[in-house]
Structure formats: structure tokens, C-alpha cells
Amino acid sequence: MRPMHGTLIIVPVVHNERSGGRLSPSGDTEDIVAVLAPRLAYFAGVARTEHVTRAAQEMQVPQSTLSRAMVRLEQDLGVDLFARRGRTVSLTPAGRTFLASVERALAEVERAAEEVRADADPATGKVAFGFLHTMGSETVPGLLRAFRADHPRVRFSLVQNYGEAMLERLRAGELDLCLTSPVPDAPDLVARRLDEQKLRLVVPADHRLAARRRVRLAEAADEMFVTLEPGYGMRRITDDLCQEAGFRPRIAFEGEEAETLRGLVAAGLGVALLPPPAVPRPGVVELTVTAPRAVREIGVAWLDGHPDTPPVAAFKKFLLSRRGHLLPE
Secondary structure (H helix, E strand, O other), rough: EEEEEEEOOOOOOOOOOOOOOOOOOOOHHHHHHHHHHHHHHHEEEEEOEEEEHHHHHHHHOOOHHHHHHHHHHHHHHHOOEEEEEOOEEEEOOOHHHHHHHHHHHHHHHHHHHHHHHHHHOOOEEEEEEEEEEHHHHHHHHHHHHHOOOOOOOOEEEEEEEHHHHHHHHHHHHOOEEEEOOOOOOOOEEEEEEEEEEOOOOEEEEEOOOOOOEEEEEHOOOOEEEEEEEOHHHHHHHHHHHHOOOOOOOEEEEOOHHHHHHHHHOOOOOOOOEOOOOOOOOEEEEEEEEEEEOOOEEEEEEEEEOOOHHHHHHHHHHHHHHOOOOOOOO
């Protein structure tokens, strides 16, 4: 911008396309893509019509722009793609080979564009939703059924995993939302507490505590525990509650799934702190823990600053509306 006699004149800056030097066969892939990609649709249009003027009219670009783009494309590739007869052109053998790959590439770009538009459609779009294994048998199916009463055609990509793994996928852009525990506290995430779930001390049916209905966690200080592996939210909660009760749990077995742990307890291989099962498990007794307060918080998390598509925004609003009554009674 230059001032002239009190008037502000805006001078546009013109960026010239690369016209010097051909691409080296050993050039970086990113450099090749940056040079070639903007011209591929132009090339396909000229190849389809075999007429520069007609292609320019169909693509609504100046003929001079199209002609220069084709010349520079040939210069950058180092091969002749067209045989020219005035404004009429025909493909050379190299041009036909190049066209086949260009058409596949453009078709893939078009397919990808259609896919992301479909995923963002308010009525039929897709939500990538992650949740804990322990919420898969009852909680999440109930939530999806309730949500789809008003959004019957929204599609879901469902991922079951432990908390830290889901947060990694959230950060990688592979998930839109996840239900997890503990509720994460990280600067790059937004998390909202939705509910809390009471935990039980699960013991074998013939255990010395099995006749009790309530128990202090300290009474299990001498027991062998079966727990989820390190990295699982329930493992961290178990360790923290045992520490609060005044002991460090002795671990006999580590697993990846709560119902497997119940099976280990039923086999007499230890005791466990677990959320209530969807269906009662034979061979075990579930005891209410009176001290310390044994609960786990359930929350929903998403990536801070990540724009929501309409279906994701609708499902997020639905989950937040369930605060305090997320879990089945």
C-alpha cells in the first residue's frame, strides 16, 4: 500500500507460478505435489475436451491461464503431454499414461470431499464416540437409543478403550467425544463431569467377608487384589482408594476388562474394586464400601478449539443434558 496525494492506493501482489527448471527425478515428494497438484484438474479438463478454448469455457478460467498452466506442467514434468494443432490438442503416449493416474487421483479427492460432507450432514452425519469398556453393555446403548429418538439417521463410529488410549485418539483427531474416568484435567482438552458411579468391593462367594453387606476398604488390606492394568482409570482409582485406606494393594493379576476380573474373583484368586455389573455374576458378592468414599466420576471430553460438525454438536448437547442421570438406575 502506498500513500499518494492523500489517497490510499492498494497495489495487488501477483505471485508467479514456477516456470523455471524442471522437477528433479529425486526431488522431494512434497515439492512435486505442491507444483503439480493445482494443475491436475486443468490438465484433466483439457485432456477430456482436447480443445483449450472449450476447456477454458467449461472450467470458467481464462484461456491464457489454462494454456500457461499446461506449458508449465510439461516443463515441470520434463515431458510433452500434448501434441498441439492450434487450439486443438491430443494426448501423447506420456499424456495418456499421466491422465489415467490423474483421473484416479481426482476421483479419490472427490470421494473424500463427498465423505466429509456426508459426515457433517446434520441429519445423517457421523459421530466418532469413545467410551470405557465398562459402559459398553448398558450405559452407551441406552444413551444411543435415547439420542436417536430425535436423530434417527445420525451414524456412529464406536470405540471402546481405556481412558488414556481414548484421550490419545481424541488428540489425534480420531474421536469427536469420549466418556471416560477419571475426568481429565489437561490444557488441550475440555471435560465436563456428568455423573458418578459407586464402586464395590467384589469378593468370592465363600470369602470371609461375603456374609457382610458393607465393609471398610481397610478390612481388605491383607487380601490379594485383581486389578486392571496400569494406565486404566480404574487402576488409578483403586490405587488411590487403597492408599487413602492406609495400605498398598498386593496385586495378584492384572487384566484389561472388568468382567474378566470378576471371573478371577469368582475363582478365588483375589478381590477387586469394580463398578456394578450390568448383570449379576454368579460366584461373587458385591459389598458396599463405607470408607473411604468409593466412587468414580464419569465425564465427557473433547479437544479444545476443535470445531464440531452439526451431528457432533447435537450429541454433545445431548450428553451434557444427561448430567446427574447419565448412568442406568
